Amino acid sequence: MNKIRKVPPKDAFRDAILMNNRTYNDYLDRMRKICLSMFEWVNLPESMNARFIEQCLYYQGQCALLYDSNYGYLNTMASDGSYINIYGLPTEIVCYSYRFNQRRSLYTTDIGMVKDKECILVLNNYDRVPTTYTISLFAYRLAEAQRTADTNIKAQRTPVLITTDQKQYFTLKKMYEEYDGNTPAIFADKNVITPDALKSLKTEAPMILSDIMDYKREIWNEFLTFMGISNLSEKRERMISNEIDSNNELVNLNLQALLIPRKEACKQFNEKYGLMGSKAIDVKVRSDLYNVIKQFESVTDDYNKSYSWNGL
Incomplete structure (x- = not known):
C-alpha cells in the first residue's frame, strides 16, 4: 500500500523572508540599470x-x-x-x-x-x-517601505481575531470557510457554539499607506539627486524659484x-x-x-x- 506523503503547512515566515529578498533585489536592479x-x-x-x-x-x-x-x-x-x-x-x-x-x-x-x-x-x-554601496542602502530603505506598505494593506483584510478553545477550533474554521465562500446561511449546533465559547477582538490597523508612499517618493528622489538626475520632491508650482535652483545645483554637483x-x-x-x-x-x-x-x-x-x- 502506497503511503500518502503529507505536505507541510505553509511557512508564512519563510515566504515573508523570500518576498523581502525579492523586493530588495527588484529595487536594486531598477536603480542599477x-x-x-x-x-x-x-x-x-x-x-x-x-x-x-x-x-x-x-x-x-x-x-x-x-x-x-x-x-x-x-x-x-x-x-x-x-x-x-x-x-x-x-x-x-x-x-x-x-x-x-x-x-x-x-x-x-x-x-x-x-x-x-x-x-x-x-x-x-x-x-x-x-x-553600489550607496545604491544598496537606497534599495534597502525602499524595500523596507514597500514591505511595510504590503503588511499595512493586508492588515485591512483581517480586522477581526476570533478566540475559542481547542475543541471548537476546527468547527469554527469550517464555519468561516463557508463565510469566506459567500455561503448565504451558516448553520451551527447551538449546544456546541455558545456566546461564551465564541469571542472576537478587533485587530484593525490604521491605513498609513499614503504616508509610506510619500516616504518612498522621498527616498527615490534622494537616489536621483545622488546620481545627478533632475527631480522635484514637490510639484513645481508649490516651490519657489530659490528652492528649484537649490535642487538643480545639488543635482549638478552630484553629476559632476x-x-x-x-x-x-x-x-x-x-x-x-x-x-x-x-x-x-x-x-x-x-x-x-x-x-x-x-x-x-x-x-x-x-x-x-x-x-x-x-x-x-
Missing part, C-alpha cells in the same frame, strides 16, 4: 567595451584603460599594485580581467614611455568609491562628481595614445533633461542638431 546607463562613451575603439567600463566603476570604483600588443586597446578591472604616490594614487596598477592579468605603471603625464607599459586609471569619483573623473580619464587616454579630433574618445551624459551640464553634453542635443524635423 539607471546607474549603468547614465553615460555614453564616444569613439571607443572596437576592442573596448563601454558596458564593462561602467560595471567596473559601479562595483569597484575604478578601472583601467590600456593598450596591449596582442589585444589592442582594452579596458579592464584595476587594483592597486604598488606604493602610493604623493597624490594618493598607486604608482602601479594591476590590470586584470577574465584570462588577462598585467601590471602597468600609472599614466600621469606623457614622458615618452612605451605604448604598452602604462595604463590610464578611470575613477568613478575622486574617492574611488563604488556606486561622476562625470569629471571620467572626462579626465578620456583626456589622459587621448594624450597617451595620440588620439585627436574625430578619433578622440569622450564621455557624455545620456539624457535629454535640461540642466547646466546636460545642456551641452547630452547626446540627444547632438541628435537634434543633425536631424531634420521638417518644420514640425
